[in-house]
Amino acid sequence: MxxxxxxxxxxxxxxxxxxxxxxxxxxxxxxxxxxxxxTFVNVKDPTFAGGAVGDGKADDTEAMNAAHSLGAVVFYPPGIYKCSRLEIKSGGIVGAGSGVAPGSGATVLQQSGSSGDFIVVTxxxxxxxxxxxxxxxxxxxxxxxxxxxxxxxxxxxxxxxxxMAFLSNVHxxxxxxxxxxxxxxxxxxxxxxxxxxxxxxxxxxxxxxxxxxxxxxxxxxxxxxxxxxxxxxxxxxxxxxxxxxxxxxxxxxxxxxxxxxxxxxxxxxxxxxxxxxxxxxxxxxxxxxxxxxxxxxxxxxxxxxxxxxxxxxxxxxxxxxxxxxxxxxxxxxxxxxxxxxxxxxxxxxxxxxxxxxxxxxxxxxxxxxxxxxxxxxxxxxxxxxxxxxxxxxxxxxxxxxxxxxxxxxxxKVVSHGVIRTDDAALDKGVGELQELTGYVSTKIATGDFPVVTLASASEQYAISCHVFEIKNDGFKWRCLRRRPDAGLILRWEISVIS
The missing domain is CATH 2.160.20 (Pectate Lyase C-like)
Structure with a gap:
């Protein structure tokens, strides 16, 4: 060989x-x-099912799989090698280059099918x-x-x-x-x-x-x-x-x-x-x-x-x-x-x-x-x-x-206030929890970007609360609570960072 x-x-x-x-x-x-x-072996060696052709027209599937069956690194000279599926247990593939310009002498492996894996390392x-x-x-x-x-x-x-696999200069x-x-x-x-x-x-x-x-x-x-x-x-x-x-x-x-x-x-x-x-x-x-x-x-x-x-x-x-x-x-x-x-x-x-x-x-x-x-x-x-x-x-x-x-x-804190349960615009169940949302109307400065802090005054019941939209005339808020029958008080604060 x-x-x-x-x-x-x-x-x-x-x-x-x-x-x-x-x-x-x-x-x-x-x-x-x-x-x-x-060792290296050449995919065009006729020992491997007559050798791969590499002309872009012939189906080289049988020759390519035969070459890789030995577990060696297989060298592919310049050409286009068409194949439906190639299985590799060890070794690998080394080509002559990956240049794409005409006449670059590149090695191209072309999948002939339109679905499924092409080169499979088993x-x-x-x-x-x-x-x-x-x-x-x-x-x-x-x-x-x-x-x-x-x-x-x-x-x-x-x-x-x-x-493990090593890939270098593969296009x-x-x-x-x-x-x-x-x-x-x-x-x-x-x-x-x-x-x-x-x-x-x-x-x-x-x-x-x-x-x-x-x-x-x-x-x-x-x-x-x-x-x-x-x-x-x-x-x-x-x-x-x-x-x-x-x-x-x-x-x-x-x-x-x-x-x-x-x-x-x-x-x-x-x-x-x-x-x-x-x-x-x-x-x-x-x-x-x-x-x-x-x-x-x-x-x-x-x-x-x-x-x-x-x-x-x-x-x-x-x-x-x-x-x-x-x-x-x-x-x-x-x-x-x-x-x-x-x-x-x-x-x-x-x-x-x-x-x-x-x-x-x-x-x-x-x-x-x-x-x-x-x-x-x-x-x-x-x-x-x-x-x-x-x-x-x-x-x-x-x-x-x-x-x-x-x-x-x-x-710097510029304004603050309180939200109560009755202020909620939406009240719906989420499993054992209850979600409340609402909107607070207040003037918010548009110069330095505002920070809105929202905290619960009844942490025994509230799980989380936060702001999710801020406009110059107010902000939207959302809160999850554990007990739908419990009252809820949220304290909000607006500050600016400069």
């Missing part, structure tokens, strides 16, 4: 292959994967020591509605085992999901491109574990800013898996750049030095997926620092609780030294925290047009929040309710 003679340093000229030493962390993983595979770490993918284009179809272009899917017998085009890490940890995505994804570019879907280990997504480009992909798709979706570093990437266009759906206790996210632009919803979303029948869960230890946010509908959003237990879901969070510019939709905020504790929001720059939104919004359920040394221009601050300290602004 012939072995391909490959010198990674020969990738030059018109293709844009990235050297192996792009990052010391990822290089260690890649070298481990290649060393364990022990092995576990004890069998493969990690799988390597580098220097090629992988291309799906624009109409796909299921599956991933690359998916880690340990077999049913090994479903509780993690699978993904047209996909439902680009990479789907299922039961995976310690993966690296370095200098890759994801263009035109309908669901997610990268999905971390560890269903049986709350940690993805020492994983990273570094120096990659996520783009969904053209044609039918505008406003569609999330660049990185994380389903309750902690331990991820997102560093130095470019995010441009789609629904969101990052979304965490939490349904269990987990921790650790580092998001630094990224450029995040042109998203049609909140660019970075932390979303609670639990319901009232589940035990409260938390995601903790989050650092969002040194990023640039521009021209998004809103920028960072921490979702509210859903079970009225007044339990914090997000804690130990630092949002520092970011630049936020010009939210595009009326009434939206750069940083919005509906439920959290131990937050530090400092050293940021907020600039843009005030269209009814502002820089920072905190709900009353937030606890122990420090906000300091932020610069702003054209945007109000908007701290609403809550129990936090660390202000570096002057605060």
């Amino acid at each position: 012939a072995e391909a003679q490959i010198n990674p340093q020969q990738n030059s000229g018109k293709n844009d292959a990235t050297p192996l030493d792009v990052n010391a962390i990822s290089k260690k993983l890649e070298n481990s994967a290649i060393a364990r595979a022990r 092995g576990e770490n004890s069998e493969s020591g990690g799988v390597v993918f580098r220097d090629f284009i992988v291309r799906g179809n624009s109409g796909q509605s299921t599956g991933a272009l690359i998916a880690t899917r340990p077999s049913a017998a090994n479903s509780n085992r993690s699978q 993904f085009r047209f996909m439902w999901i680009g990479v789907d890490f299922s039961n995976s940890s310690d993966f690296s995505i370095i200098s890759c491109k994801f263009f035109f994804f309908r669901s997610s570019a990268v999905q971390v879907s560890n269903d049986d574990r709350g940690d993805v280990g020492d994983s990273c997504i570094i120096g990659s480009h996520f783009f969904n800013g053209r044609g039918k992909y505008v406003g569609v798709g999330v660049a990185i979706t994380q389903r309750s898996s902690g331990g991820l570093r997102i560093l130095g990437n470019k995010f441009n266009g789609g629904r969101s750049a990052y979304c965490l759906d939490i349904d269990r206790v987990t921790s650790d996210l580092l998001m630094t030095n990224n450029s995040v632009e042109n998203y049609e919803s909140a660019a970075v979303v932390f979303r609670n997926k639990t319901n009232s029948s589940q035990a409260p869960v938390r995601f903790s230890n989050v650092v969002i620092s040194g990023n640039q946010f521009a021209l998004n509908v809103s920028d960072i959003f921490f979702d509210e609780i859903s079970d009225y237990k007044n339990t914090s879901y997000w804690d130990n969070v630092c949002i520092n030294n970011n630049v936020f510019y010009c939210n595009r939709q009326q009434g939206k905020w750069s940083v919005s925290v509906s439920c959290g504790r131990y937050f530090n929001i400092s050293g940021n720059v907020f600039n843009g047009n005030n269209q009814g939104g502002g820089a920072i919004w905190l709900e009353p359920s937030c606890q122990s929040v420090v906000i300091s040394s932020n610069a702003r221009g054209g945007l109000p601050l908007g701290y609403i309710g809550g129990n936090w300290g660390g202000f570096d602004f002057v605060r």
Whole structure:
């Protein structure tokens, strides 16, 4: 059997292959994967079902699967290789480059089907020591509605085992999901491109574990800013898996750049030095997926620092609780030294925290047009929040309710009053609780942005109360109480911060 003679340093000229030493962390993983595979083989070797053709017309499915059946790293010379499904237990794929210009000598793996997974990693770490993918284009179809272009899917017998993967200089085009890490940890995505994804570019879907280990997504480009992909798709979706570093990437266009759906206790996210632009919803979303029948869960230890946010509908959003237990879901969070510019939709905020504790929001720059939104919004359920040394221009601050300290602004009470049960405009049951809402008519200064504080004078009965809309002629309020037959007194206070 012939072995391909490959010198990674020969990738030059018109293709844009990235050297192996792009990052010391990822290089260690890649070298481990290649060393364990022990050899390269060439997908065009006739030993493998006659060898792959790579002309963009022939079906190379049989030859490609035969080449990978040995568990080696398989080299793909320049060409277009059509395949319906490729299964890899160990080893990996190395191409000749991922340049997209005519005559660039790129390696292209083209999915011939329009649904389901394309390249599927089935092995576990004890069998493969990690799988390597580098220097090629992988291309799906624009109409796909299921599956991933690359998916880690340990077999049913090994479903509780993690699978490491290293991806470098891989260009993904047209996909439902680009990479789907299922039961995976310690993966690296370095200098890759994801263009035109309908669901997610990268999905971390560890269903049986709350940690993805020492994983990273570094120096990659996520783009969904053209044609039918505008406003569609999330660049990185994380389903309750902690331990991820997102560093130095470019995010441009789609629904969101990052979304965490939490349904269990987990921790650790580092998001630094990224450029995040042109998203049609909140660019970075932390979303609670639990319901009232589940035990409260938390995601903790989050650092969002040194990023640039521009021209998004809103920028960072921490979702509210859903079970009225007044339990914090997000804690130990630092949002520092970011630049936020010009939210595009009326009434939206750069940083919005509906439920959290131990937050530090400092050293940021907020600039843009005030269209009814502002820089920072905190709900009353937030606890122990420090906000300091932020610069702003054209945007109000908007701290609403809550129990936090660390202000570096002057605060002055300008008016106050009392709300009684009879003032409620709406009185409806929510399980064993009762929700009351109403509107307080009072003049509110429009100069320095007002802070409205709402507190219960009968804490034995009230569970939570807060303000959710402020106008220049008053504000709306909402309160939950335990005993529908109990009286209720709320005290409100309006102050300004300058």
